[in-house]
Amino acid sequence: MSFFDDEPTQVSSSPRRPAEPRRPAPTGGDTPPGDRQSMRTRQAIAVGVGLVLLLIIIVGVKSCVSSANESALKDYNRNVAAIISDSDNQVSAPFFKLLGGGTAGGAATDLQVQVNQIRLAAEEDVKRGNELSVPSEMRDAQQNLMLVLDLRSGALTKIAELLPKAQGTGQAAETATSAIAGQMQAFLASDVVYSQRTAPLIKQALSQAGIDGLTVPTSQSLPGYTWLAPSTIAAAIGGQAAGTTSGAAAP
Incomplete structure (x- = not known):
């Protein structure tokens, strides 16, 4: 048998297993476990310091806001006191x-001019x-304060308009006096609104x-209930009330 008659060598058909990749050897750039722990510690400290600073900022801002709000409330009370004192x-x-001093019974135009001068002060x-400048906590108080001031200013405006007729005679004078x-x-009404609201x-x-410890001023514009009577008005301005004749100024 010749050499070439030998059976061919069979080659295994099963695939070769790929070689496992080699893991790279540790290099000098890797952080050792001890250094990683130190880094985490420093990060935790930095976060803690940041939180403390944030809390300090928040407390500081709240303190500034509270202080500013307190100052605004005190300023409002002081400004109201100045205005209501001027009104009184x-x-x-x-x-x-002017009405009760015995001089209001003069010329109607003179009295009207004097009342109008006082009216200008009320309008101011x-x-x-x-x-x-009204803090939000004082909005309701401000609305009532403006009602007080408007009532007084409006009353003076209408009284000044009525004075010439009230100092006359006849039915027109009586009607004007009653209107005053x-x-x-x-x-x-302004006194009630101020004291009760x-x-x-x-x-x-x-x-x-x-x-605490601040004084909120009081206010009284009407000196007495007798001024609600037409007869008192007639006597004060030298006018005429219903069922009466012209009188002298009230003492």
Whole structure:
């Protein structure tokens, strides 16, 4: 048998298993376990410091806001006190002093001019009230304050308009005098609104903000209930009330 007659060598058909990739050997750039722990510790410390700083900032901002709000409430109370004091001392007091001082029975035009001068002071108080910086806690108090000032200013405006007729004679004088007495009700109403609404609301807002020891001013524009009677008005201005004749100025 010849060499070429030998059976061919069979080659295995099963695939070879691929060689597993070699894992790279550790290099000098890898962080050792001890260094990684130190890094985590430093990161935790940094986060903690950041949180502390954030809390300090938040507390500081809240403190500034609270301080600013407290100052705004105190300023509002002080400004209201100044306006209402002016309304009492530069508007109401001079007006009733004019009527009750024995000089109101002069010429109608002279009295009207003097009342209009007082009216201008009342309108200035209204303007000052509208220009106030009002904290949100004082909005209700502000609405009632403006009602007080508007009542007084409006009453003086109408009284000044009625004076020439009231100082005349006849039915027209009686009607005008009664109308002036009706306007005196506006002064009384303003006192009630201030004492029952404006002042209590200011006190409430201050108390809720933890502000104690501040004085909220009182206010009284109408000196007495006798000014609600037409006969008192007629006597003060030298006019005529229903069922009466012209009288002298009230003492």
